[in-house]
Amino acid sequence: MYFAALLARTEDGWEASDTELDDVETLSDLSDLAREALAEAGAEDDTVLVFIEQEDAWFGVVRVDGEEDPRIYISDAAAAARSSYGEILLTDELLGKDPDAADDLDALDLDGTEDGESAAADDDEEGEGGDGTPAEIVPAGPIGDTGILADLGIPEKELLALGGADALSEIADALGAAEVLETVR
Incomplete structure (x- = not known):
């Protein structure tokens, strides 16, 4: 309540x-x-x-x-x-996040990876959940x-x-x- x-x-x-x-x-x-x-x-x-x-x-x-x-x-x-x-x-500011980072699609290659990143990036990397989605760290x-x-x-x-x-x-x-x-x- x-x-x-x-x-x-x-x-x-x-x-x-x-x-x-x-x-x-x-x-x-x-x-x-x-x-x-x-x-x-x-x-x-x-x-x-x-x-x-x-x-x-x-x-x-x-x-x-x-x-x-x-x-x-x-x-x-x-x-x-x-x-x-x-x-x-x-808010992103309160959490110390860059609000533009999630929206910056310019740095992505056509396969969805960032420039220079391997397409076989490990899903268990820090900052990602087990399903490959970014983990919210609060x-x-x-x-x-x-x-x-x-x-x-x-x-x-x-x-x-x-x-x-x-x-x-x-x-x-x-x-x-x-x-x-x-x-x-």
Whole structure:
């Protein structure tokens, strides 16, 4: 079971709203949703946090500050990779992948191998699954911007120590937004 909420920082404090992620397919969609929440709260140039949680498996925080690129923190990347909502957050950039590498067909010969590569390449090479398809390598544990909440009172060490079902509540409590988050839970 998933929980998703938006916390928008306004002049009057934090405003929370639950959110449906059914129509969200990309990080860009999620960022647009967050910016809409800022506009509705009358705080276009301020901060909105998107909280996503899958029971005790993992949680993610996406921070959108005005028109800046979103910042992402995920408590357990491997667990998030097994989730459709987690896959939205696990961008190529976050995973350290070159997004153009998979689409670069110019380096392939007509037999489907890369220039200079033997057509009889071993299927068990590192980076490939037993069926010859590239293996997705996602690290277990935290990934992303560990300083995402540092200026809001949650240092990196504290964020990294959070886990379990109460993690988002603990973050909201440290932000002074526990009551508004609980109203949408």
